[in-house]
């Protein structure tokens with residue numbers, strides 16, 4: 311049996327292997343973050359935070375269905391100051407810690423980016439420009455002018471603090487949109503992109519009740535899980551359009567090693583697990599990793615570069 315080397319890098323941050331948790335599910339509290347730190351996840355990603363703590367939207371705000379989930383949580387988090395206290399306590403577990411910021415305005419993001427940039431315990435910062443669930447606030451990532459302003463200002467701050475900055479992007483569905491956002495990203499000091507966030511503003515119907523299944527926003531919510539084809543397409547297209555030095559993290563519907571393999575084949579340097587972790591527990595990271603290893607061994611690949619980005623056309 312061949313030994314496989316699964317090491318990879320995201321924005322210059324070394325990871326033992328490519329599988330780690332996505333921002334969102336079960337990464338809000340200190341206890342949850344410690345669970346992830348103790349698991350087989352190769353990094354610890356935190357819930358997107360805001361300046362002030364938030365309770366989030368009214369319940370029920372999450373609903374699982376076959377193959378996926380819908381949710382509108384409304385950014386429940388402890389507030390960035392609490393994460394500044396928690397991150398140093400996670401260092402002893404020996405894996406990179408990613409802060410995720412989702413300020414309600416540019417100034418909030420600048421403040422959080424500046425303070426997290428100064429922290430030794432923070433390996434990198436993911437700027438979320440794609441939250442679909444703040445009622446009354448459109449997704450920044452679909453407004454190219456606003457995106458450019460946020461990316462410019464926050465990337466300058468992270469660059470000054472020598473902290474890699476990543477962008478959590480919404481799913482794009484049109485080649486013209488990919489081109490516009492890729493040009494903005496390429497002009498700025500962005501070290502990685504993470505695609506895709508949940509597909510925003512879906513509806514799931516309860517047949518018996520003839521109603522929506524979540525309370526906030528009249529039942530509209532972000533959909534995860536069944537979105538893999540769009541995640542793969544976004545990774546594939548951004549690998550074509552972005553500067554080579556910009557890493558890509560694939561996320562969206564990763565339940566198995568096969569899913570992770572597909573993302574890497576499309577060009578991902580690492581893969582995050584969201585809905586599958588939400589619907590199970592921390593054992594999911596080791597399960598996906600084991601399956602990925604098996605696929606690589608069967609195919610005779612001993613490192614990710616043997617197949618990364620090598621999806622064939624027919």
Ligand code: DHB
Nearest residue numbers: 382383384385440441443
């Ligand atoms: C929430 C959902 C998202 O997809 C996101 O990027 C940030 C926050 C939420 O509902 O909490």
